[in-house]
Amino acid sequence: MLAPLVLPFQITVAVFAVLWCLGAMTLRSPRRITWLSLAAMILFIPSCTGIMAIVDSQRYGRFDYAEASDVPDDGYIELPADATDITLYRNGAGHWAKFTIDTPSLRSWIGDRRSLRPDLNQHHDDDEWLTKTGNKQRQDMIELNQQVFGHRFPDTGWVYDPTMVQVHVTRSARGGGYTVWHVPSTGDTYLSAGYW
Template sequence: MLAPLVLPFQITFAAFAVLWCVGALTLQKPKRIAWLTLAAVLLFIPSCVGVMALVDLQRYGRFDYASASDIPDDGYIELPAPATDITLYRNGAGHWAKFTIDTPSLRSWIDERRSLRPDLNQHHDDDEWLSTASDRQRPDLLELNKQIFGNRFPDTGWTYGPSMLQVHVSRSDRGGGYTVWHVPSTGDSYISAGYW
Protein backbone atom coordinates (compact mmCIF):
# COMPACT_ATOMS: atom_id res chain seq x y z
CA MET A 1 0.00 0.00 0.00
CA LEU A 2 1.33 3.43 -0.94
CA ALA A 3 -0.55 5.41 1.72
CA PRO A 4 2.57 6.05 3.87
CA LEU A 5 4.19 7.84 0.91
CA VAL A 6 1.36 10.31 0.27
CA LEU A 7 2.01 12.79 3.09
CA PRO A 8 5.80 13.07 2.48
CA PHE A 9 5.12 13.50 -1.25
CA GLN A 10 2.60 16.28 -0.58
CA ILE A 11 4.94 18.10 1.82
CA THR A 12 7.89 17.86 -0.57
CA PHE A 13 5.83 18.94 -3.58
CA ALA A 14 4.43 21.97 -1.73
CA ALA A 15 7.90 22.99 -0.49
CA PHE A 16 9.39 22.75 -4.00
CA ALA A 17 6.44 24.62 -5.52
CA VAL A 18 6.93 27.50 -3.07
CA LEU A 19 10.70 27.56 -3.60
CA TRP A 20 10.29 27.46 -7.39
CA CYS A 21 7.76 30.31 -7.35
CA VAL A 22 9.99 32.43 -5.11
CA GLY A 23 13.00 31.64 -7.30
CA ALA A 24 11.10 32.34 -10.50
CA LEU A 25 9.94 35.71 -9.19
CA THR A 26 13.37 36.79 -7.95
CA LEU A 27 15.44 35.32 -10.79
CA GLN A 28 14.59 37.04 -14.06
CA LYS A 29 16.86 35.24 -16.46
CA PRO A 30 15.34 32.15 -18.17
CA LYS A 31 18.62 30.28 -17.71
CA ARG A 32 18.36 30.55 -13.92
CA ILE A 33 14.73 29.34 -13.99
CA ALA A 34 15.83 26.36 -16.10
CA TRP A 35 18.55 25.51 -13.55
CA LEU A 36 16.07 25.89 -10.70
CA THR A 37 13.65 23.54 -12.47
CA LEU A 38 16.39 20.99 -13.15
CA ALA A 39 17.56 21.15 -9.51
CA ALA A 40 13.97 20.63 -8.30
CA VAL A 41 13.54 17.58 -10.54
CA LEU A 42 16.88 16.04 -9.53
CA LEU A 43 16.46 16.73 -5.81
CA PHE A 44 12.79 15.81 -5.53
CA ILE A 45 13.22 12.12 -4.66
CA PRO A 46 16.09 12.61 -2.16
CA SER A 47 14.14 15.44 -0.54
CA CYS A 48 10.99 13.31 -0.41
CA VAL A 49 12.96 10.51 1.29
CA GLY A 50 14.30 13.00 3.86
CA VAL A 51 10.86 14.41 4.58
CA MET A 52 9.49 10.87 4.89
CA ALA A 53 12.18 9.98 7.44
CA LEU A 54 11.26 13.03 9.54
CA VAL A 55 7.51 12.40 9.27
CA ASP A 56 7.92 8.71 10.14
CA LEU A 57 9.67 9.64 13.40
CA GLN A 58 6.43 11.31 14.48
CA ARG A 59 3.82 8.89 13.16
CA TYR A 60 5.44 5.46 13.63
CA GLY A 61 6.91 3.73 16.66
CA ARG A 62 5.72 3.06 20.19
CA PHE A 63 3.05 5.20 21.85
CA ASP A 64 1.40 4.86 25.28
CA TYR A 65 -2.14 6.02 26.09
CA ALA A 66 -4.26 5.85 29.24
CA SER A 67 -7.46 5.22 27.28
CA ALA A 68 -8.70 4.75 23.72
CA SER A 69 -10.10 8.28 23.64
CA ASP A 70 -6.53 9.63 23.94
CA ILE A 71 -5.48 8.06 20.63
CA PRO A 72 -5.51 10.58 17.74
CA ASP A 73 -8.16 9.66 15.20
CA ASP A 74 -6.53 8.90 11.86
CA GLY A 75 -9.05 6.46 10.41
CA TYR A 76 -6.74 3.45 10.78
CA ILE A 77 -6.46 2.67 14.49
CA GLU A 78 -9.44 0.67 15.73
CA LEU A 79 -9.55 -0.18 19.43
CA PRO A 80 -12.51 -0.67 21.75
CA ALA A 81 -13.64 2.56 23.45
CA PRO A 82 -13.41 1.02 26.97
CA ALA A 83 -9.75 -0.06 26.43
CA THR A 84 -7.26 1.30 28.98
CA ASP A 85 -3.50 1.08 29.61
CA ILE A 86 -2.76 1.01 25.89
CA THR A 87 0.66 0.39 24.40
CA LEU A 88 0.50 0.98 20.65
CA TYR A 89 3.10 0.19 18.02
CA ARG A 90 2.42 1.76 14.60
CA ASN A 91 4.01 1.15 11.22
CA GLY A 92 2.99 1.81 7.63
CA ALA A 93 1.22 -1.52 7.17
CA GLY A 94 -0.64 -1.86 10.45
CA HIS A 95 -0.43 -1.62 14.18
CA TRP A 96 -0.04 -3.76 17.28
CA ALA A 97 -1.47 -2.92 20.65
CA LYS A 98 -1.70 -4.25 24.17
CA PHE A 99 -4.58 -3.02 26.30
CA THR A 100 -6.89 -3.95 29.16
CA ILE A 101 -10.62 -4.57 28.70
CA ASP A 102 -13.27 -6.84 30.22
CA THR A 103 -14.48 -9.80 28.16
CA PRO A 104 -18.10 -8.67 27.61
CA SER A 105 -16.97 -5.26 26.31
CA LEU A 106 -14.41 -6.84 24.01
CA ARG A 107 -16.91 -9.36 22.72
CA SER A 108 -19.45 -6.61 22.02
CA TRP A 109 -16.82 -4.60 20.12
CA ILE A 110 -15.73 -7.65 18.08
CA ASP A 111 -19.37 -8.37 17.17
CA GLU A 112 -19.84 -4.73 16.15
CA ARG A 113 -16.70 -4.78 13.97
CA ARG A 114 -17.77 -8.04 12.32
CA SER A 115 -21.22 -6.67 11.58
CA LEU A 116 -19.60 -4.04 9.35
CA ARG A 117 -18.61 -6.81 6.91
CA PRO A 118 -20.90 -9.79 7.62
CA ASP A 119 -20.01 -11.30 4.23
CA LEU A 120 -16.40 -11.75 5.42
CA ASN A 121 -17.17 -12.85 8.98
CA GLN A 122 -19.74 -15.62 8.53
CA HIS A 123 -17.47 -18.42 9.75
CA HIS A 124 -17.36 -17.20 13.38
CA ASP A 125 -19.62 -18.38 16.16
CA ASP A 126 -19.89 -18.44 19.97
CA ASP A 127 -17.57 -21.46 20.27
CA GLU A 128 -14.48 -19.31 19.89
CA TRP A 129 -15.38 -17.52 23.15
CA LEU A 130 -16.12 -20.79 24.94
CA SER A 131 -13.04 -22.84 24.07
CA THR A 132 -11.54 -24.38 27.17
CA ALA A 133 -7.97 -24.11 28.39
CA SER A 134 -7.47 -27.81 27.67
CA ASP A 135 -8.28 -27.18 23.99
CA ARG A 136 -5.64 -24.45 23.83
CA GLN A 137 -3.00 -26.42 25.78
CA ARG A 138 -2.59 -29.28 23.33
CA PRO A 139 1.19 -29.39 22.78
CA ASP A 140 0.97 -29.04 19.01
CA LEU A 141 -1.46 -26.10 19.20
CA LEU A 142 0.38 -24.46 22.09
CA GLU A 143 3.67 -24.37 20.19
CA LEU A 144 1.98 -23.15 17.00
CA ASN A 145 0.09 -20.40 18.85
CA LYS A 146 3.29 -19.28 20.61
CA GLN A 147 5.03 -19.02 17.27
CA ILE A 148 2.17 -17.11 15.63
CA PHE A 149 1.92 -14.73 18.58
CA GLY A 150 5.67 -14.10 18.53
CA ASN A 151 5.61 -13.41 14.80
CA ARG A 152 2.71 -10.97 15.13
CA PHE A 153 4.36 -8.98 17.94
CA PRO A 154 8.08 -8.87 17.17
CA ASP A 155 10.38 -6.89 19.46
CA THR A 156 7.67 -6.12 22.03
CA GLY A 157 8.54 -8.63 24.74
CA TRP A 158 4.91 -9.77 24.91
CA THR A 159 4.44 -13.50 25.45
CA TYR A 160 1.72 -15.94 24.60
CA GLY A 161 -0.18 -17.64 27.42
CA PRO A 162 -2.26 -20.82 27.14
CA SER A 163 -5.30 -19.12 28.68
CA MET A 164 -5.59 -16.68 25.77
CA LEU A 165 -8.65 -16.65 23.55
CA GLN A 166 -7.99 -15.82 19.92
CA VAL A 167 -10.56 -14.14 17.64
CA HIS A 168 -10.35 -12.74 14.11
CA VAL A 169 -12.10 -9.88 12.36
CA SER A 170 -11.96 -9.56 8.59
CA ARG A 171 -12.38 -6.00 7.33
CA SER A 172 -11.43 -6.35 3.67
CA ASP A 173 -11.67 -9.03 1.02
CA ARG A 174 -8.01 -8.24 0.28
CA GLY A 175 -7.06 -9.76 3.63
CA GLY A 176 -7.12 -6.70 5.89
CA GLY A 177 -8.40 -7.02 9.42
CA TYR A 178 -7.08 -8.03 12.79
CA THR A 179 -6.55 -10.79 15.28
CA VAL A 180 -7.21 -10.26 18.97
CA TRP A 181 -5.78 -12.36 21.81
CA HIS A 182 -7.55 -11.97 25.14
CA VAL A 183 -6.96 -13.30 28.66
CA PRO A 184 -10.42 -13.38 30.30
CA SER A 185 -9.13 -13.58 33.88
CA THR A 186 -7.00 -10.40 33.66
CA GLY A 187 -8.50 -8.50 30.74
CA ASP A 188 -5.10 -8.29 29.05
CA SER A 189 -5.69 -8.07 25.31
CA TYR A 190 -3.47 -7.87 22.27
CA ILE A 191 -4.38 -6.82 18.74
CA SER A 192 -2.45 -7.26 15.52
CA ALA A 193 -3.98 -5.26 12.67
CA GLY A 194 -3.15 -5.08 8.99
CA TYR A 195 -4.42 -2.10 7.01
CA TRP A 196 -6.76 -2.61 4.13
Protein backbone atom coordinates (compact mmCIF):
# COMPACT_ATOMS: atom_id res chain seq x y z
CA MET A 1 0.00 0.00 0.00
CA LEU A 2 3.03 2.30 0.19
CA ALA A 3 3.76 1.99 -3.53
CA PRO A 4 2.50 5.54 -4.35
CA LEU A 5 5.14 6.96 -1.98
CA VAL A 6 8.12 5.20 -3.55
CA LEU A 7 8.61 7.41 -6.63
CA PRO A 8 8.34 10.76 -4.75
CA PHE A 9 10.73 9.42 -2.10
CA GLN A 10 13.27 8.34 -4.74
CA ILE A 11 13.08 11.69 -6.54
CA THR A 12 13.49 13.62 -3.27
CA VAL A 13 16.49 11.52 -2.19
CA ALA A 14 18.17 11.97 -5.58
CA VAL A 15 17.60 15.75 -5.62
CA PHE A 16 18.81 16.17 -2.03
CA ALA A 17 21.88 13.99 -2.68
CA VAL A 18 22.88 16.13 -5.68
CA LEU A 19 22.25 19.39 -3.81
CA TRP A 20 24.14 18.17 -0.74
CA CYS A 21 27.14 17.09 -2.86
CA LEU A 22 27.18 20.42 -4.71
CA GLY A 23 26.84 22.32 -1.42
CA ALA A 24 29.58 20.29 0.28
CA MET A 25 31.96 20.89 -2.64
CA THR A 26 31.38 24.65 -2.65
CA LEU A 27 31.09 25.30 1.10
CA ARG A 28 34.04 23.13 2.29
CA SER A 29 33.61 24.26 5.91
CA PRO A 30 32.58 21.47 8.34
CA ARG A 31 30.25 23.89 10.14
CA ARG A 32 28.49 24.88 6.91
CA ILE A 33 28.24 21.24 5.83
CA THR A 34 26.62 20.46 9.22
CA TRP A 35 24.06 23.25 8.66
CA LEU A 36 23.46 21.99 5.14
CA SER A 37 22.85 18.46 6.47
CA LEU A 38 20.49 19.75 9.17
CA ALA A 39 18.53 21.80 6.61
CA ALA A 40 18.27 18.75 4.35
CA MET A 41 16.82 16.66 7.21
CA ILE A 42 14.32 19.35 8.23
CA LEU A 43 13.20 20.06 4.66
CA PHE A 44 13.06 16.43 3.54
CA ILE A 45 9.42 15.68 4.44
CA PRO A 46 7.98 18.98 3.12
CA SER A 47 10.01 18.55 -0.08
CA CYS A 48 8.88 14.95 -0.47
CA THR A 49 5.26 16.06 0.01
CA GLY A 50 5.62 18.78 -2.63
CA ILE A 51 7.23 16.42 -5.12
CA MET A 52 4.49 13.87 -4.43
CA ALA A 53 1.81 16.48 -5.22
CA ILE A 54 3.50 17.26 -8.55
CA VAL A 55 3.99 13.59 -9.48
CA ASP A 56 0.44 12.63 -8.44
CA SER A 57 -1.07 15.36 -10.61
CA GLN A 58 0.54 13.64 -13.61
CA ARG A 59 -0.10 9.98 -12.79
CA TYR A 60 -3.53 10.09 -11.09
CA GLY A 61 -6.86 11.47 -12.23
CA ARG A 62 -9.02 11.06 -15.32
CA PHE A 63 -7.54 10.06 -18.69
CA ASP A 64 -9.29 9.40 -22.01
CA TYR A 65 -8.01 7.10 -24.76
CA ALA A 66 -9.42 6.10 -28.14
CA GLU A 67 -8.23 2.50 -27.90
CA ALA A 68 -6.38 0.16 -25.55
CA SER A 69 -3.06 0.49 -27.36
CA ASP A 70 -3.00 4.19 -26.37
CA VAL A 71 -3.05 3.38 -22.63
CA PRO A 72 0.48 3.57 -21.12
CA ASP A 73 1.75 0.21 -19.88
CA ASP A 74 2.59 0.49 -16.19
CA GLY A 75 2.16 -3.12 -15.11
CA TYR A 76 -1.07 -2.44 -13.22
CA ILE A 77 -3.66 -1.50 -15.81
CA GLU A 78 -5.10 -4.43 -17.71
CA LEU A 79 -7.63 -3.76 -20.45
CA PRO A 80 -8.75 -5.88 -23.39
CA ALA A 81 -6.84 -5.14 -26.60
CA ASP A 82 -10.17 -4.62 -28.41
CA ALA A 83 -11.41 -1.96 -25.95
CA THR A 84 -12.31 1.44 -27.45
CA ASP A 85 -13.61 4.78 -26.13
CA ILE A 86 -11.74 4.33 -22.85
CA THR A 87 -12.21 6.59 -19.85
CA LEU A 88 -9.72 5.74 -17.10
CA TYR A 89 -9.59 7.04 -13.53
CA ARG A 90 -6.37 6.22 -11.68
CA ASN A 91 -5.48 6.50 -8.01
CA GLY A 92 -2.87 4.94 -5.74
CA ALA A 93 -5.03 1.98 -4.72
CA GLY A 94 -6.51 1.02 -8.08
CA HIS A 95 -8.25 2.25 -11.18
CA TRP A 96 -11.68 2.45 -12.78
CA ALA A 97 -12.33 2.22 -16.47
CA LYS A 98 -15.26 2.54 -18.82
CA PHE A 99 -14.87 1.22 -22.34
CA THR A 100 -16.72 -0.39 -25.21
CA ILE A 101 -16.16 -3.98 -26.30
CA ASP A 102 -18.26 -6.81 -27.76
CA THR A 103 -19.26 -9.68 -25.46
CA PRO A 104 -17.26 -12.49 -27.18
CA SER A 105 -14.04 -10.46 -27.03
CA LEU A 106 -14.62 -9.60 -23.37
CA ARG A 107 -15.36 -13.23 -22.49
CA SER A 108 -12.17 -14.33 -24.21
CA TRP A 109 -10.13 -11.69 -22.36
CA ILE A 110 -11.68 -12.60 -18.99
CA GLY A 111 -10.87 -16.27 -19.68
CA ASP A 112 -7.27 -15.37 -20.49
CA ARG A 113 -6.91 -13.28 -17.30
CA ARG A 114 -8.37 -16.06 -15.17
CA SER A 115 -6.08 -18.65 -16.74
CA LEU A 116 -3.06 -16.74 -15.39
CA ARG A 117 -4.13 -17.72 -11.85
CA PRO A 118 -6.41 -20.77 -12.20
CA ASP A 119 -5.93 -21.59 -8.52
CA LEU A 120 -7.68 -18.31 -7.60
CA ASN A 121 -10.33 -18.28 -10.33
CA GLN A 122 -12.23 -21.52 -9.86
CA HIS A 123 -15.99 -22.09 -9.75
CA HIS A 124 -16.95 -19.93 -12.74
CA ASP A 125 -19.35 -21.18 -15.38
CA ASP A 126 -21.30 -19.91 -18.37
CA ASP A 127 -24.26 -18.91 -16.18
CA GLU A 128 -22.39 -15.84 -14.95
CA TRP A 129 -22.65 -14.41 -18.49
CA LEU A 130 -26.44 -14.68 -18.58
CA THR A 131 -28.33 -11.39 -18.32
CA LYS A 132 -30.66 -11.44 -15.33
CA THR A 133 -33.82 -9.58 -16.29
CA GLY A 134 -37.48 -9.71 -15.39
CA ASN A 135 -38.42 -12.14 -12.63
CA LYS A 136 -34.90 -13.55 -12.43
CA GLN A 137 -33.65 -10.51 -10.54
CA ARG A 138 -35.49 -9.27 -7.47
CA GLN A 139 -35.95 -5.53 -6.89
CA ASP A 140 -33.93 -5.60 -3.64
CA MET A 141 -31.00 -7.17 -5.52
CA ILE A 142 -31.21 -4.47 -8.19
CA GLU A 143 -31.04 -1.80 -5.49
CA LEU A 144 -28.12 -3.54 -3.79
CA ASN A 145 -26.26 -3.81 -7.11
CA GLN A 146 -26.90 -0.10 -7.77
CA GLN A 147 -25.37 0.76 -4.41
CA VAL A 148 -22.33 -1.47 -4.99
CA PHE A 149 -21.85 -0.02 -8.47
CA GLY A 150 -22.11 3.54 -7.10
CA HIS A 151 -19.53 2.80 -4.38
CA ARG A 152 -17.13 1.22 -6.88
CA PHE A 153 -17.30 4.20 -9.25
CA PRO A 154 -17.70 7.31 -7.08
CA ASP A 155 -17.73 10.75 -8.69
CA THR A 156 -17.80 9.37 -12.25
CA GLY A 157 -21.46 9.87 -13.12
CA TRP A 158 -21.66 6.30 -14.44
CA VAL A 159 -25.06 4.68 -13.99
CA TYR A 160 -25.92 1.07 -13.15
CA ASP A 161 -27.97 -0.82 -15.74
CA PRO A 162 -30.03 -3.81 -14.47
CA THR A 163 -29.10 -5.77 -17.61
CA MET A 164 -25.41 -5.72 -16.66
CA VAL A 165 -23.48 -8.95 -16.35
CA GLN A 166 -21.00 -8.90 -13.46
CA VAL A 167 -17.82 -11.04 -13.44
CA HIS A 168 -14.77 -11.16 -11.20
CA VAL A 169 -11.10 -11.87 -11.85
CA THR A 170 -8.79 -12.56 -8.92
CA ARG A 171 -5.12 -11.74 -9.54
CA SER A 172 -3.63 -12.05 -6.06
CA ALA A 173 -4.03 -14.44 -3.14
CA ARG A 174 -4.44 -11.31 -1.00
CA GLY A 175 -7.61 -10.36 -2.89
CA GLY A 176 -6.27 -8.10 -5.63
CA GLY A 177 -8.08 -8.21 -8.91
CA TYR A 178 -11.03 -6.61 -10.58
CA THR A 179 -14.75 -6.70 -11.14
CA VAL A 180 -16.20 -6.12 -14.58
CA TRP A 181 -19.76 -4.97 -15.34
CA HIS A 182 -20.84 -5.42 -18.96
CA VAL A 183 -24.01 -4.49 -20.86
CA PRO A 184 -24.19 -7.07 -23.68
CA SER A 185 -26.64 -5.07 -25.81
CA THR A 186 -24.45 -1.94 -26.01
CA GLY A 187 -20.95 -3.22 -25.23
CA ASP A 188 -20.57 -0.66 -22.44
CA THR A 189 -18.17 -2.14 -19.92
CA TYR A 190 -17.01 -0.91 -16.51
CA LEU A 191 -13.95 -2.22 -14.68
CA SER A 192 -13.05 -1.62 -11.05
CA ALA A 193 -9.55 -2.77 -10.06
CA GLY A 194 -7.85 -2.77 -6.68
CA TYR A 195 -4.17 -3.26 -5.95
CA TRP A 196 -3.05 -5.37 -3.03
